[in-house]
Amino acid sequence: MNYDFCFRLWVHFFAVYAVSAFTCFQLHHEYKYIASKRISYFYSSKPQPHQFTVLVHSIPTSLSCSISDSVERFFKELYPSTYLSHVVIRRTNKIQALMSKSKNLYKRIAQLRANRTQQKYKHGGGVLGLFESKDSLIDHYGKKLEDIEEDVRLKQAEASLIAEEARAAFVFFKSRYAAATAFHLQPSVNPTQWITEPAPQPHDVYWPFFSESFMKQWISKLVVIVVCILFTILFLIPVVIVQGLTNLKQLEVLFPFLKSILAVKFVTQVITGYLPSLILQMSLKLVPPVMGFLSSIQGYISHSDIEMSASKKVQWFTVWNVFFATVFSGSVFHQVYIILDLKEITGQLAVAVPAQASFFITYVATTGWTSVSSELFQIIPLIVSLIKTPFTKQESEFEAPSMAYHRDLPRILFFGLLGISYFFLAPLILPFLLVYLCLAYIIYRNQFINVYTAKYETGGRFWPIVHDSMIFSLVLMQLIAVGSFALKKLSPASTWTLPLPVLTLTFNYYCRRRFLPIFTAYSAESLITKDREDENDSAMTEFYRQLLSVYKDPALFPIQHSSSSDSLVSPLLS
Amino acid sequence: MNYDFCFRLWVHFFAVYAVSAFTCFQLHHEYKYIASKRISYFYSSKPQPHQFTVLVHSIPTSLSCSISDSVERFFKELYPSTYLSHVVIRRTNKIQALMSKSKNLYKRIAQLRANRTQQKYKHGGGVLGLFESKDSLIDHYGKKLEDIEEDVRLKQAEASLIAEEARAAFVFFKSRYAAATAFHLQPSVNPTQWITEPAPQPHDVYWPFFSESFMKQWISKLVVIVVCILFTILFLIPVVIVQGLTNLKQLEVLFPFLKSILAVKFVTQVITGYLPSLILQMSLKLVPPVMGFLSSIQGYISHSDIEMSASKKVQWFTVWNVFFATVFSGSVFHQVYIILDLKEITGQLAVAVPAQASFFITYVATTGWTSVSSELFQIIPLIVSLIKTPFTKQESEFEAPSMAYHRDLPRILFFGLLGISYFFLAPLILPFLLVYLCLAYIIYRNQFINVYTAKYETGGRFWPIVHDSMIFSLVLMQLIAVGSFALKKLSPASTWTLPLPVLTLTFNYYCRRRFLPIFTAYSAESLITKDREDENDSAMTEFYRQLLSVYKDPALFPIQHSSSSDSLVSPLLS
Secondary structure, rough: OOOHHHHHHHHHHHHHHHHHHHHHHHHHHHHHHHHHHHHHHHHHHOOOOHHHHHEEEEOOOOOOOHHHHHHHHHHHHOOOEEEEEEEEEEEOHHHHHHHHHHHHHHHHHHHHHHHHHEEEEEEEEOOOHHHHHHHHHHHHHHHHHHHHHHHHHHHHHHHHHHEEEEEEEEEEEEHHHHHHHHHOOOOOOOOOOEEEEEEHHHHHHHHHHOOOOHHHHHHHHHHHHHHHHHHHHOOOOHHHHHHHHHHHHHHHHHOOOOOOHHOHHHHHHHHHHHHHHHHHHHHHHHHHHHHHHHHHHOOEHHHHHHHHHHHHHHHHHHHHHHHOOOOOOHHHHHHHHHHEEEOOOOHHHHHHHHOOOOHHHHHHHHHHHHHHHHHHHHHHHHHHHHHHHHHOOOOOOOOOOEOOOOHHHHHHHHHHHHHHHOOOOOOOHHHHHHHHHHHHHHHHHHHHHHOOOOOOOOOOOOOOOOOHHHHHHHHHHHHHHHHHHHHHOOOOHHHOOOOOHHHHHHHHHHHHOOOHHHHHOOOHHHHHHHHHHHHHHHHHHHHHHHHHOOOOOOOHHHHHHHHOOOOOOOOOOO | OOOHOOOOOOHHHHHHHHHHHHHHHHHHHHHHHHHHHHHHHHHHHOHHHHHHHHEOOOOOOOOOHHHHHHHHHHHHHHOOOOOOEEEEEEEEEHHHHHHHHHHHHHHHHHHHHHHHHHHHHOOOOOOOOHHHHHHHHHHHHHHHHHHHHHHHHHHHHHHOOOOEEEEEEEEEEEEEEHHHHHOOOOOOOOOOOOOOEOOOOHHHHHHOOOOHHHHHHHHHHHHHHHHHHHHHHOHHHHHHHHHOOOOOHHHHHOOHHHHHHHHHHHHHHHHHHHHHHHHHHHHHHHHHHHHHHHHHOOOOOOOHHHHHHHHHHHHHHHHHHHHHHHHHHOOOHHHHHHEEEOOOOHHHHHHHHHHOOOHHHHHHHHHHHHHHHHHHHHHHHHHHHHHHHHHOOOOOHHHHHHHOOOHHHHHHHHHHHHHHHOOOOHHHHHHHHHHHHHHHHHHHHHHHHHHOOOOOOOOOOOOOHHHHHHHHHHHHHHHHHHHHHHHHOHHHHHHHHOOOHHHHHHHHHHHHHHHHHHHHHOOHHHHHHHHHHHHOOOOHHHHHHHHHHOOOOHHOOOOOOHHOOOOOOOOOOO
């Protein structure tokens, strides 16, 4: 065999080992670093409501007493010395719907009013009839708004009744340790009743969440998994059909009036060259919201959990429908069919993956670079507001956006996957990725500091997703390497690469034992240390007092739109 | 297509559904029943030492203080109100070795003495020289025994020194709930230090266990897994070679003196007919002890855990090396090669499994029936004692045996697997199995009541193994059904059978959520209820006092062989 060729293959072999070792080393270092940051964040934090709180759901109902009573009785009996209080969650879906309706009406009225004053100011008196009709419209809406608000108040009053109690409650404890104990130990003999979870931060609670019972939650979870798999499998079918429409002759048949335009060469080039990929990109933009929605009906109780779950879903979706769909060029059915043949999988990968190298290099340069720069210029929000402004005619109240982890995290991780799996097949991808990562670092740093507000404190809980994704990328790369070496008839190298995925998975298993527990719960030692610190703090009684009111459904706050709009004419006491 | 044939296939189809549904229903019923038994057992139990105890290992060492001190400091700091005391585990491997040596010597002496008196009694005076040599032998052994015992006492005294402390301890708490909390919450910030486990029952502790540190335990676990896989893969190779030796010509070449015997027709029939299967059966007898040994070095701390782990290992071994090896007639390598092709697996099973129906029917009738009757007659212990008796010449102290779960449980479950996977391919297997199961029920019931002693209280913890095994059998049967229907060109039935394994696995997932938690730990409710019951019990102070001494390494008990053998001549105070 060609000596030089053989030598170069062995260089590749050692590169695979070296990069795997280096990545694992870095992953370990980073996991350790973030774990230590997480612990020190906890140690330096002030008392936070969610540390003292446990969410309990699937509370068994009884005819003799209300949910609130049975929660009180159950926890007072179990933890007489540490139980503080509780808040039962109410069913507020209807109130939420009414409130959003009233909010829209209020906006409409405010806008009409602004219009009127503006026009009055412009025309001095103006055509009388026009103002009159506007005034009557405002009155009409005002009356409607008042009706709705009255209804909301009625419903809010009803919500405090027993009938509207959901089978879930926030239970407060006197110490972090007590809350942690209540969450770690299965409270009831029946594992499907009185299920406890650590409470999310108050502004992180996803209020319209409730699958209250174990069975409901369990079934909705199964349904979401099935829907998610179907969505991943069937996603490409409509996309491919729509892409097929960009076939010029099809277009001419469907829209005969386009014939003259399509005759221009430039237009046809754009359509055949960019339209299909644009359609794919636009459809892919739909995925994070869809997965976010699916996660939200899965029974998670906080925005952070929903985003974490959605991140994982989007990530798997991207791996299947961008990576494998490109590599094996076909539907998920076809991919699954290839991948199920586990004997041939490395060979299949080794043939198919390198063939797409140039595509993915272009992908990094186009999708990667544009996505990160559109992140900087916030192009989509800009377009949306540009479209909206002429209709609403006034600046709506500006809310600082928050980071959508499930949109951006899987994308960055996907570029990591490309980098790791192509580094020895097509090293040309590396400079492109380097540019992308440098840009992303600078831009996201800026966005985090200057643009986004934090909707909730993650406390580093997203890191395990990144770690797992990198491990997956490594194993995929190693399997491709095994296949490649076998394909180039260098079977010793192929055989000696085989232990590498096993070693990587062992390393991952070690990391799961060593670091993951830190990310799922705090240790008794740190909880008790923090509790002792607070013991002599006089501010704690005030904190306990506030604790009871902090987990309040926003739908139960008093509503004040109509009165505030007429605040100058309405009496002070009503 | 033949109408009758088609109808019969559909009957099979409905039978598959019906049996799956019925089995799942039964499994649910049984899981529920055993879970309720387990809970009521806990409620009715007296205070037991292991309920109040936690085993902690991977204790960090420090130069400034001993392990014992740091355990005391750590737990007193964390749980000042509930911590009771602790016992540090000592390294006693050497003492154990010496003690077993001394025990053997003691037995030898006792035997020699018995011989002497017997012979004196028989011959009146007898040949003097013979007794003298025996006497001097007894003296010689006695001296040796005393030396060893002195050594043991020395080593026992040394064991109480700091240098011999293992990095593990039993920590006692004042209540069950406190112990459970200490075990459920990760005690230290570092998840690889101060690892807590629920303590086993005192007589269930596997004393020579200690992989003391997290890393050691972790690595030994990995090594055992690898060894276990290799053992499963390579097991059949030596067996097949040895079986090959039973080839008549081979035998004649190897042992020329057998030529005349081999000429007899009956002998050749026995050798070619039974010897190969006998060799396989004998080799299979080796598997449970080997797996037991592997589990024992895996870092489990109790006999029950070791037997549970060994049961699972033996079960997987049986499935691979008896079921799949017979079905695909080849080494595990070959089987893995077949099974890795997931697309074709159902088809492969559908072709290969029915072909072996008659073999497995014979297997049930021979191995099944003989194993269960040999269980009744305890043939192997009988043979062993028959062989031993002429040499030892006296009845050794009789110890009632205890059930070896990892030997019998996988075997019974394997017959369950055969029954479920063959019921629609070869219903003839069912009467044979029925006889086996009835026999097994009667005989094991008898053995449990009249023969075996309980080495430890299982508390129903073995049931999840049975459940999982049945689920595996069901899914295997359903996959075979899918393949069979496809093979018989009844593709709608094949397609409609596909949801069945998914449903079965969903059912299993539900059971894991609904029942498994009951088998892994007790709930806060039941722990606190039991604790309250004991609160006013005056016997508790006595119980706490005993608790401190109950977890004592048998190697540290005073040794008394030599003095007891000379008990009549030794002074009362030594």
